[in-house]
Structure formats: C-alpha cells, structure tokens
Amino acid sequence: MPPRAAVTLREIYAYALTYAHDKKLPPDAPRPRPIDEWPEGNFALYERYQAWLLEGGTSEIATRTIYLPIAGHVLGLNLKPHPEIDLEADLERAYAYVQAKCAGPDWLDACRHGILLFQRFLRLERGLGLPTACQPFDLAAHTQGLPLWLVNELTRFQHIQQRNWRPERLESSIHRFWSGHLRTWRFLVEERQVLQLADLRRAHVFDYVDFRLNGGHSVNGVNGDIHTLRSFLIFLQEEGAPVPQSLLRIRGLKTPEPLPKFLPDEQVKRLREQIERQAAQAVFPSHRRIQILTRAAFYLLWQGGMRLGEVEDLRLEDLDLPNQRLTVRRGKSLKDRTVFLTATAVAAVQDYLAVRGPGASDHVFLYRNQALRKDLIRARIQIAGDAVGVKVYPHRLRHTCATQLLNAGCRITSIQKFLGHKKLNTTMIYAKAHDQTVADDYYAAMGRIEQRLEIVPVEPEDQPEPDPEQEELLSLTEHLAQPELSLEARLLLVAQMRAILRREASVMAVGEMPISVVIDPVPIDCERAVEGSCAPLGP
Numbered sequence: 001m002p003p004r005a006a007v008t009l010r011e012i013y014a015y016a017l018t019y020a021h022d023k024k025l026p027p028d029a030p031r032p033r034p035i036d037e038w039p040e041g042n043f044a045l046y047e048r049y050q051a052w053l054l055e056g057g058t059s060e061i062a063t064r065t066i067y068l069p070i071a072g073h074v075l076g077l078n079l080k081p082h083p084e085i086d087l088e089a090d091l092e093r094a095y096a097y098v099q100a101k102c103a104g105p106d107w108l109d110a111c112r113h114g115i116l117l118f119q120r121f122l123r124l125e126r127g128l129g130l131p132t133a134c135q136p137f138d139l140a141a142h143t144q145g146l147p148l149w150l151v152n153e154l155t156r157f158q159h160i161q162q163r164n165w166r167p168e169r170l171e172s173s174i175h176r177f178w179s180g181h182l183r184t185w186r187f188l189v190e191e192r193q194v195l196q197l198a199d200l201r202r203a204h205v206f207d208y209v210d211f212r213l214n215g216g217h218s219v220n221g222v223n224g225d226i227h228t229l230r231s232f233l234i235f236l237q238e239e240g241a242p243v244p245q246s247l248l249r250i251r252g253l254k255t256p257e258p259l260p261k262f263l264p265d266e267q268v269k270r271l272r273e274q275i276e277r278q279a280a281q282a283v284f285p286s287h288r289r290i291q292i293l294t295r296a297a298f299y300l301l302w303q304g305g306m307r308l309g310e311v312e313d314l315r316l317e318d319l320d321l322p323n324q325r326l327t328v329r330r331g332k333s334l335k336d337r338t339v340f341l342t343a344t345a346v347a348a349v350q351d352y353l354a355v356r357g358p359g360a361s362d363h364v365f366l367y368r369n370q371a372l373r374k375d376l377i378r379a380r381i382q383i384a385g386d387a388v389g390v391k392v393y394p395h396r397l398r399h400t401c402a403t404q405l406l407n408a409g410c411r412i413t414s415i416q417k418f419l420g421h422k423k424l425n426t427t428m429i430y431a432k433a434h435d436q437t438v439a440d441d442y443y444a445a446m447g448r449i450e451q452r453l454e455i456v457p458v459e460p461e462d463q464p465e466p467d468p469e470q471e472e473l474l475s476l477t478e479h480l481a482q483p484e485l486s487l488e489a490r491l492l493l494v495a496q497m498r499a500i501l502r503r504e505a506s507v508m509a510v511g512e513m514p515i516s517v518v519i520d521p522v523p524i525d526c527e528r529a530v531e532g533s534c535a536p537l538g539p
Helices: 009-018 042-055 060-077 089-100 105-125 148-164 167-192 202-214 219-238 265-281 285-302 308-312 343-353 374-387 394-407 412-419 429-433 436-452 470-480 487-501 526-531
Strands: 325-328 337-340 505-510 513-518
Touching: 009 042, 009 060, 042 060, 042 105, 060 089, 060 105, 089 105, 148 167, 148 219, 167 202, 167 219, 202 219, 265 285, 265 374, 265 394, 285 308, 285 343, 285 374, 285 394, 308 374, 308 394, 337 412, 374 394, 394 412, 412 470, 412 487, 470 487
Parallel strands: none
Antiparallel strands: 325 337, 505 513
C-alpha cells in the first residue's frame, strides 16, 4: 500500500527526507538533518513560512512539494539559529545539495525559485524589505564611445526630467529615458559622425527617420524619437547652447487619428459574466484568490476608469470604501484625483481584501506576498476575454468607461475630471468615437424633417416644465470660455447647456404664435450611469 499522505508540517519535511532520491549523492556530501535536530526557534520560523506562502496565494501543491522541502533543506543543512543564516552562502548550500543529486533541469529551476522565495521571506522577517526588481542603469556601459559632452548634458537633462517621474517607476523611467535618447544619438554619432553639437544638421535627422522606417519601425515610434530629440535640443538651447531653430522646427510624420477602442455593451456583458463565473467556480484557495483579485481589478478599470498603473500602485490608505470612493495619488502628470466607485465595485474590492494576505508593502493588490507586476492583471483580463471571444486589454476598459458615461448623458466636463484629463480636448475624443447625444440630435432632427414631409406621422409628446440648474450652467460657461477649446467641444458644451435649460421641449410665445423648440434630454448622474445598465440611450 502507498504511504499515508503527509498532513502536518513535520510529516511534510520528514517525507521529503525519506523520498529524497539521493542515491547519486556522493558519500561525503552533506545531508540535511531532520527537524528534531534543528536549533530552537527554527521550526517556528518554518511554520510562519508555510502560513506566509498559503496566505499569499501560493498553490498548496507547490507549497508542499517544492517550497517547503527546499526551505527545510536550508534549515537542515545550516544548524544555526535562523537570524544567523547567511542569505547568500547558506542558501546556496541547499541548491548545491539538489545539484549534487543530479536532479533534472526543470527541478533545479523550481528549487532555485523556491530558494529565492525563502530568501525573500527571511528578508522580511529581518526587516530588510525587498530588493529592487529593476537593475540599476549602468551609465558607463551604455554610453561607451559617445562624446563626453553629450553624456554629461544628457545626465543633467535626466536629473531635471526625473523630478516629474513617479517614485515607483523611477528605475524603469531612467532606463526608458536613456534608451530613447541613445537610440537616436548612436546613429548620429556612429553613422553621421556628429561629434559636436555644431555638426548636427537637419539632413542627419531625416537620415535617421529613413533608417528607422526602413528597419520596419512604426511611424509613432519614429515620431516619439523626433520628439525626444527635440526636447533635448530645447533644453540645450535654454542652457545657452547655440541650437539652430531649423532643428527645432522638424515636424513628425503624419499619422492617422485613430478613435479610442471601446467595448460594445454586449461584449462588456459577456466579459463581466465570465469574470464573475471564474470567481464563483474557483475551487482551490489559490485559484479563488487570483480570480477574486482579477474581478476587483476589472471593476476598477471598467467602472472606475482607472489606468493599469494606477490600479497596481493603489495603497490601502487611499481606499475610502464606506464613502464609495478612492484617491489616485500622483497619477499621470503627478496629479491626484478622486475616483468614485459603484456599490458593485466596492463589494468586489472588499471580497478581495478578505483574502489579500500579508505583504511587504501596503499596496492594495498583492500576488504571492509582493506588489503586482505590470503583466499580471493584463494577462488575467485577456484570458477572461479570450474565453468569451472578446479582445480586451486594461486601457480599453478605461475607454469603455468614458464612452458609456458620455452616452448615458454624463456631462463632458464631469468625465474630464473623473478621468483626470488636463485638457477638455483630450476627453473630446470619446465624443468622436461614439456620441449618443449626436445620434439623438440626428434622429430627432430627421424625425422633424419626415414629419414636415408627411412621411411618418409623429404623435405630439407631453411638454415638461422648465427645470433650470444655474450652478451647472455656470460651470459649463466657464469651460466654454477656455480659448484652446475646439469648435466641436464648444458645440457639445452648448448642446449640454441647452439640455439643462429644457428637458425635452419648451413653448415660447412670439406675439400670439406658439413656437415649439425641441431640446436635448437632460443628462443623468455619472455615478448612477456607470452602476446601471450598460446599454446606451436609444433615440
């Protein structure tokens, strides 16, 4: 008969030693000792490690078969109190033990990951925190062969630019800064011998554009490089360097103006049902936890209109669930804003917090005891979308939120504040994508034309009493006075002002002749629009 399955933690490690498959281990090689021979306090640490793994969402099978045995080998090979265990050399002894048994490459990779996980736990136990996942940028290695003046000026420019970078993204932003600038200057220096600023010509920049396009790179990527070069040249000019104006007047390539891609209501419904179904049908605790995390993030991205980075960087102190809102700290352009939440979104976040588990930081969303990496939520949302035939990514849910709010009658200025847009013209792209207000205007006007031509008889509707809202009118007029607004934005604001003044129709007396004026519907409340049905208003 097969042996009884291990139940207690002592049994789990005893089984790991019994079935260690160490026949190929050299006779003089060290072997880990059983728990009874460990120093006092080490087994209590071992118990805390097991709880830490399971509460953080680690699979129970992986915990029992990989992570607990390899951590036990660390403690069994180093018979010293756990505060004295060296986080490098002593942990490496456990990996050397597995290697000496001639284990296969897949098992070695799993054990290496287990050792790194145990090392992370020991760092937290000692209050050392987690090491940064991003490697520091090696400036000397990446700038080798470039002129010294260029490296010095780019370094000064970086220090000025990084004042506006989010602290959580500092290392990755530094990598991105140098990658963008060095890509252009490598070509200019090595291919066009631009060794001094005075050597730079417009033709060199055009040569770089052709080089990138011939290499199959996108127009948007090339335009980004031109913008990066121009920003650096403007910095040099402001610092007193003689930069010709002709270099600053180089325009980017023309690109299409794509409309934001949003999900139709039917696809939103299918995606939401799939995410809810995954959370309800998850059996194992680790599976249920990741599905509940996905569901909470989904509602923040869709109903909250948040950016993916804002969801990942969200902290516990920024939640105000009793009042159905949260605060985004240092979002895009380092701006704070309030995000209002529906009761559905609040319930989803509360369900997740109940299984969140401990972590090294106060981030709301944790995966295996550490803050989320950028690809986790994206991958989980895409998996749910693939299951129901919906092509989706996190930012498309933000576009969907804005489009649905607009079509449900939410004022464009409220959407601007909700999404955290600096300029109203940025929010106007959603009106271009699908504006139900424009559709309503069209159908109403065409109905009047058909009525005048006696094509379709139209029954007169009841005319409601006027319902003026002076504070909202004042807010709209203030936005209307902004000089940078496009004509389309002004027309939309005027249409919303008309909607506030009259709900559907008003009758004005000119002498003794009544004149009917058909006006737009009154916008409804933004928060209620998100929480309610996804379907846009019909004509």
